[in-house]
Amino acid sequence: MASLISHRLPFSPEENALLYAASVLHHHGLGRVAPKTIQRLLADVFDEASPAPALPSPVPEALREVLNAYEIPGSGTPLASRLAGVLRLADAFDQGMEAQPIYGQDPGEIIEGLRDGVEAGLWPEAALNAMVESTRAQAIPPVEAWRVPVFPQAALRILNILRDPRAGAAEVAHAASLDPATAGLVMRLANSALFGPPAPISTLPAAITRLGFAATRKAILSAALSPVFRSPRLETAWPHSLEVADLAEQLAALSGATDPAEAYLAGLLHDVGRIALLPVPLYDWALLQRLERQGCPPVYAENLLLGTDHAAWGAQIAAGWRLPDPLVMALRHHHRPENASHPLVFLLYLAEFLSASEEDLPSIIRLEISLKGLGLAWADVADCRVSPVGCWLAAA
Ligand SMILES: [Fe+2]
Ligand SMILES: [Fe+2]
Known part of the structure; x- marks a missing residue:
């Protein structure tokens, strides 16, 4: 400042x-x-x-x-x-x-x-x-200038299939086959050193059997949503989103507060509001970058220079995509858990915290609100780490 x-x-x-x-x-x-x-x-x-x-x-x-x-x-x-x-x-x-x-x-x-x-x-x-x-909010262009990508159609169909509680192996295989990039990622993960007995696998059903339902679902969702983050100014946002998604999924399972698949999806999309930074004029972008280089957390810098932050923009984008209300709300408050009493918000705050993203000033008060909201203690989550599959996807 x-x-x-x-x-x-x-x-x-x-x-x-x-x-x-x-x-x-x-x-x-x-x-x-x-x-x-x-x-x-x-x-x-x-x-x-x-x-x-x-x-x-x-x-x-x-x-x-x-x-x-x-x-x-x-x-x-x-x-x-x-x-x-x-x-x-x-x-x-x-x-x-x-x-x-x-x-x-x-x-x-x-x-x-x-x-x-x-x-x-x-x-x-x-x-x-x-x-x-x-701190005058003059640098942020109007919503029409954000160049928000359409929500990938393949991702939409895949989400609908995966949301069905009756979905089994055949439905998951069908979801993966809807998009070549998605099918390719599932195959690569199944043949990776993580899962790999040396015998290579060449069919999607065999790959899904080897990976299991949870790992397949993660690969499918991440492949389907990655196009949203394809931009030079977002190159670090996507691997970070995969890590936060992985941690949010674990925290959901640990707390039993919400469906781990919903938590994973929320984690993948939690920083989608950074898209709004794409059309920010070069001068303001350089100023944001300079502040971050000097140790100013990005959320803090966005609030200073633009009067709001990527959490609010993410909620606007998710609402425009007509994603479910709890997901929109979770994106809006993921750095301000005191403003919403919903497990997805607490999960995202904690997952951000555990990912050591340093996106905002650390806050003991917010950490306590989130832990309490999920019925967890710090000792329950202190050892949470990104899983091997999460690391593999973030590096893929
Ligand atoms: Fe984040
Ligand atoms: Fe964030």
Whole structure:
């Protein structure tokens, strides 16, 4: 957030670098420690993969001044005080976002609540105005521009067949045969090292017998829905969706809260709202990417820059596809389980959490809401891992 604010203020590159380093280090309480300690910490925090910003010299002293001014509002040089004010404002916004499960405020309401801090001398008015400008929902194109793919017809027919509780091996084989890509994936999985006695299998019924009903169903659903995610900006979303689906299915079986197949489908589609990011203008896309590179979780960045997030867009897309209401709701609230009391929502939140996707700021409150909603304890789920079939599908 600090970098988003500074983007709109007349800071020099050196001042921006100083602010960035101070943002990364400000929780360490370094305002009064020796410059050498700061130097050592800088070396620890920044490495080759994430190089330290080009800081003004002498580095530790300039940084120490900002960190000191952060701890004591109104202290330090005018520059240190200004940068510390931005940092304090960004921090206060973060705290508002973390308290969302309790107070339910959206980013606009949180910012409104921060106006008092200008009067109190905690941060400059220019910084607050820059924050308002940064969080205006102007970058998201209208729904018509999202280029939402039609829901794959093969997937629709397959879903209908698999939803029938009387479906047996013959029906599943029929579902797999409806689409060549789906049949191909089932055959490859059956002949993979995971299931493979060396004798190769060449017919679909034999492949399904070898895989069993559950693994076949997973392969069929994933093959049928993968075309939805075919886009350069979504290349990481699909393997992640397969992992979340796999975990959601396990959690459904563990809790008995809902049908594991429904949970698997919800997991596959949970981040489909990222499609709405495809037509976002290049400038805003680059800004989102920059925030993520600096450690800002994507859901947080979407809310900041676009005023909403992929969970809300996913629900819009799923509703447009006329998918069942519980699934639409699960997509809408999968990062905000406090807003809906439905097992699918809790399953998706937990599956996201267990997949270590780091899509949003971690929240103990949301974790507890989800566990409680499913009648589970952390010890029940702590060892959940993506299954070998899930790993194979994610890598396929
Ligand atoms: Fe996700
Ligand atoms: Fe998500």
